[in-house]
Amino acid sequence: KLEALKQKEKKKEAKELLKQDSMYNRWLVDNLTPEDVFSKFKFDMLKKK
Numbered sequence: 146k147l148e149a150l151k152q153k154e155k156k157k158e159a160k161e162l163l164k165q166d167s168m169y170n171r172w173l174v175d176n177l178t179p180e181d182v183f184s185k186f187k188f189d190m191l192k193k194k
Contacts, residue, residue, distance in 0.1 A: 165186070
């Protein structure tokens, strides 16, 4: 049962990563430096917690 739960979590994480990836691509289009993207990414992660 625990394994199935872990699989679900992994799928959710993968979906989240894809979402974040599209955000990342949008930032690239907006011409932000990787540092800007990374700091914003970290900020978003902190906000979610």
